Amino acid sequence: MNPRTRIPTVLTIEGRDLLTKRLREIHEIRMAELQPHLMGPERDERDVALFETLLQEAAELEGLLAEAGTLELAADPDQVGLGTRVRISMPDGTSEWVRPVHPAEATVDSERISIESPLAQALSGSVVDDVVQVSAPTGEWQCRIEAIER
Numbered sequence: 001m002n003p004r005t006r007i008p009t010v011l012t013i014e015g016r017d018l019l020t021k022r023l024r025e026i027h028e029i030r031m032a033e034l035q036p037h038l039m040g041p042e043r044d045e046r047d048v049a050l051f052e053t054l055l056q057e058a059a060e061l062e063g064l065l066a067e068a069g070t071l072e073l074a075a076d077p078d079q080v081g082l083g084t085r086v087r088i089s090m091p092d093g094t095s096e097w098v099r100p101v102h103p104a105e106a107t108v109d110s111e112r113i114s115i116e117s118p119l120a121q122a123l124s125g126s127v128v129d130d131v132v133q134v135s136a137p138t139g140e141w142q143c144r145i146e147a148i149e150r
Contacts, residue, residue, distance in 0.1 A: 008102075009068040012083040015105035015112065016070060022108070023061045026054050064104050077150050080123045082115055085149040088123070091141050100124065119143075 011019065031054050037047040071083045080086050085099045100120035101112045113120050122132040123145065131144045 011068045018108040026058045087147040088143040
């Protein structure tokens with residue numbers, strides 16, 4: 001993918017919910033716990049730095065959630081696309097589930113992978129039983145698509 005090409009910010013419904021939950025956790029729990037430690041002579045600058053980091057993350061999440069669209073189902077439910085849950089067989093014989101998503105959503109759980117990643121690029125447009133070639137920085141490898149879920 002061309003690094004200059006901007007991917008429209010589109011989140012899955014579940015991804016939007018998880019990011020909203022993270023934002024609520026930051027405001028209602030993490031920052032609330034830190035606030036009493038930000039004032040007075042016993043103040044620890046590490047708490048201040050953590051509070052500022054959380055404040056920045058919250059602002060970024062608020063902007064993302066305000067700007068992002070919500071993913072509509074793909075035209076072809078049998079093909080791998082943005083938001084599709086895909087079970088792949090790995091070269092070592094194990095299977096794992098992956099879900100190509102917008103890069104902003106890729107960090108919310110271990111199943112989601114950025115649509116910009118070599119694996120997601122290789123899977124895009126494929127169907128069950130396809131064997132795809134993945135061109136990763138660590139080298140070339142293949143995987144087979146075992147199942148697709150919407």
